[in-house]
Amino acid sequence: MSPARRGRSRPAATVMTLAALSLTVACQATPDAAATVAATPDAAPAVPASEAPTYTYYELSHEGRIYVTGSPTSYLKFLETRHLPYTLTLIGEGPRGETVVIEIDSDDPGLQEWLEAEFHARSYYAEEQHGGRTYVFGNPATHEAFRQTHHMPYTLTLIGEGPRGETVVIEIDKQRPELQERLRAEFAARYGLPWDDDAAN
Numbered sequence: 243m244s245p246a247r248r249g250r251s252r253p254a255a256t257v258m259t260l261a262a263l264s265l266t267v268a269c270q271a272t273p274d275a276a277a278t279v280a281a282t283p284d285a286a287p288a289v290p291a292s293e294a295p296t297y298t299y300y301e302l303s304h305e306g307r308i309y310v311t312g313s314p315t316s317y318l319k320f321l322e323t324r325h326l327p328y329t330l331t332l333i334g335e336g337p338r339g340e341t342v343v344i345e346i347d348s349d350d351p352g353l354q355e356w357l358e359a360e361f362h363a364r365s366y367y368a369e370e371q372h373g374g375r376t377y378v379f380g381n382p383a384t385h386e387a388f389r390q391t392h393h394m395p396y397t398l399t400l401i402g403e404g405p406r407g408e409t410v411v412i413e414i415d416k417q418r419p420e421l422q423e424r425l426r427a428e429f430a431a432r433y434g435l436p437w438d439d440d441a442a443n
Contacts, residue, residue, distance in 0.1 A: 297312040297313070297353060297356050297357070298312060298313065298314060298317075299312065299357070299360050299364075300312070300314075300316075300317040301361070301364075302317075302320065303340075304324055305324075306340060306341075307336075307340055307341045307342070307343055308336045308340050308341070308342045308343065309326060309342075309343045309345075310342065310343065310344050310345060310357050310360075310361050311326065311345040311357075312345055312353050312356065312357050313345075316345055326343060326345050328345070328346045328347065328348065329343045329344060329345060329346060330343070330344040330346050330354055330358075331343055331344075332344065332358075337365055342361065344357050344358055344361070345357060363381070363382070366379070366380055366381060366382050366385075367379070367380060367425065367428050368382075368385050369429075370385070370388060370389070372392055373392075374408055374409070375404075375408055375409045375410070375411055376404050376408055376409070376410045376411070377394065377411045377413075378410060378411065378412045378413060378425045378428075378429050379394075379413050379425075380413050380415075380421045380424060380425045381413060381415070381421075384413055394411065394413055396413070396414045396415065396416065397411045397412060397413060397414060398411070398412040398414050398422050398426075399411050399412075400412065403435070404433075405433040405435060410429065412425050412426055412429070413425060
């Protein structure tokens with residue numbers, strides 16, 4: 243098996259324009275302007291379940307930066323003002339080298355940790371060559387499991403669509419339909435390949 247090739251993802255999704263931003267609900271951002279919304283249970287603060295906050299992931303692109311927030315209140319406020327009052331800035335950490343601005347809350351340090359982890363997990367990209375096929379992963383856990391079993395449970399198979407005419411197997415997630423689009427866009431961009439939607443099997 244050849245070594246995995248990792249890189250930043252290139253998101254892709256259906257978007258609708260909202261002022262200077264595009265908003266995508268429950269899917270990954272498009273390259274220039276988008277928002278991602280996906281409710282996920284909080285796993286960061288070590289507090290009783292009855293008191294544990296629940297975060298919601300929002301990702302927006304604005305003026306070349308990616309903004310990541312974890313509450314509906316701050317998300318809606320950003321749409322009005324294009325500003326987050328308290329942030330952590332990660333220079334060059336975006337999928338295309340963009341600056342990433344993470345919301346922070348001095349009363350809830352777990353928010354920053356959760357948003358950072360969620361952002362990096364959603365940006366994961368790797369490839370493996372096995373059995374003459376190219377496998378493309380968007381989840382580090384799925385990739386690690388594949389290294390042990392050489393099997394992915396849920397996939398999109400593109401016969402003969404690789405750069406050398408090989409079959410490409412894309413990871414999919416029924417709970418995150420945007421994942422396959424992000425991985426297909428990234429793979430196509432890396433090798434300069436056009437994608438035909440009818441090629442999926």
